Amino acid sequence: MEMLAQFLGTEGARMIVGLVGVIALVSVNALFLIWMERKVAAHMQLRPGPMEVGPHGAIQTVADALKLMGKELITPDEVDKPIFWLAPIVVFLPVLLSFLVVPFSSTWIIKDMNVGIVLILAFSTLSVLAILMAGWASNNKYAVFGAIRSVAQNIAYEIPLLITVMSIILMVGSFKLSDIVAAQSQYWFVLLQPLAFILFIICATAETNRAPFDLPEAESELVAGFHTEYSGMRFALFFLAEYTNMFIASAVATVLFLGGWHGPFLPGVIWFLLKVYALIFLMMWFRWTFPRVRFDQLLNFAWKILIPLAFANLLITALVLKLR
């Protein structure tokens, strides 16, 4: 008993409770986001969206998820089986682990690592690996297309993303997410670094493969892109990962630019979630308004415009900090 009590008071218990909480949050959040996307899309398109299951279709996505669970997991003959089976897991795990360091409020954080931001960025890169695995193992031309596009796109957009993050790190002097938020108690960094914020949002949209940068799964060109051959729960995992990635990207943007949990009256967690969902709404707004960019334009945009701009922003930040 003594040992148990000792254990519960430690970091280990915090991790276990945290992980259980994260898994619950991820599932509920993804279900909510898919419903939200359908509703946002519907209202932008002059239609009501899902209305039948639950009030305003609120539990439609629960029904959909249950249906997907009941579906057969089809493994086509020609696929590279081990990689094909592994890809949905590889895409999902890093996203899950990223939640470990997300500071929902000053106390609601599972593990406040001093390299938090680096951890999130590293894990977010891993999803490209999974997409490449999925596309390659599917042994389908459209899937390979999607995978190759995804790799090229993610490499291109990772660079400006990291550089913009660097300019914030320079200002704070810490990789710790809670430090970054604490530094914004007076004013949000979006006011000091508006360009960096815009760059970050563009890059994050591209990193999460969202429209107008949704080339890896461009349905009018590549049918369904890298997950063409996936069915049932495996497909659901890709879907879940996409929406959770969106949440992570928005959470990082909130931490870096929108002052994290800071805000008057309401508790910190509420403020944090409000800001995150506002950013997610922005990304949904992009998706249902813009046409898709072409592949060469996408890469040109990253290499010729975003990277120079991000570098310029970093240099100016460094210069201002030095002179101050």
Add this chain to the structure above:
Amino acid sequence: MIEYDIEEKTYTLNLGPQHPSTHGVLRVLLEMEGEFITKAEPVIGYGHRAHEHMAENRNYLQFLPNMGRVDYLHALAFNQGYCMAVEKLIGVTVPERAEFIRVITAELNRVSSHLVWLGAYLLDLGAFTPILYSFDDRENLLDLLDRVTGSRLTYCYYRPGGVPTDIDEEFITGTRAFIKRLRTRFADYDNLVTKNVIFINRTKDVGLITKDQCVKYGLTGPFLRGSGIPYDIRKSEPYSAYPLFDFEIPIGEKGDILDRYVVRVKEMEQSLRIIEQALDKLPNGPIMAEKVPKRIKPAEGEVYQAVETARGEFGCYIVSQGDVKPYRIKLRVPSFANLSILPELAVDTLVADLVAILGSVDVVVPEIDR
């Protein structure tokens, strides 16, 4: 050291017949080098229904419903082309009111066809929302056409000699309201589409067609006009009541897919103008010619009648040998000629461009396969 002997530098990609952006059952065999296309070959015939052969086995009136199935989007123009050819063959003049009704309904149908194209084309470019806006507009239009023609898509409304049912007051007020509504919607489309920098980048200088190429391939319709040739059968070989109305032929400058977009949107505006004028001038009188025989049995002879559909020139060539059935009917359809330029346009473009070009061709596959 291992030496790899890599002979094949290209690979084949099969686009269709079941692909989200081939608009039905068109299949394009692509030879690709990376993301670039080195060769494109349209494979057609999946929707072949032998319409021309069917014509040889049924009488003139029985063939009429087939016309709505050839081009399901602008069915009334095909109705009109066929009816006018038969009228020529049996020597019947259509009363003026019937001609006016034909013009009004055919132009409404042209607008609905262009609205479908607008949505589908932007869907090909990856913008999902416009299709729901254009289908919302089209819905009003289909209700109007449903009122007079009795169906929403595969119309069979005109008859040799006129039209079977008259339009009523409710149709006229409804049409006027629709015109007013659509004019305000053009501003929305402009904001959503042509002011969008991604759309402009995707479409500018893509799929360029010169005037020479257009003539060489026999392209017609918005394709030809997008390249700057003001050829429209409604003006160049006026038929029906079109000479009575004042309208312009919009033309593009360069002939890229952006010009084709602009031309089609302007055409919708012109169609609205024509409908408005026709409603203003609508004469009273009969809607059916008096001397149309119950059993159409024309004398020996051949006729050709061309009309302007939403996609270009539709020509109906009828050979009669004095029987109740036509000896042979040849349908000259615009999409078939317009698609023939695709292999030339597709070379050295990306898959995304090919999809955009295919969208700008505005193919109706049953029309190609016939």
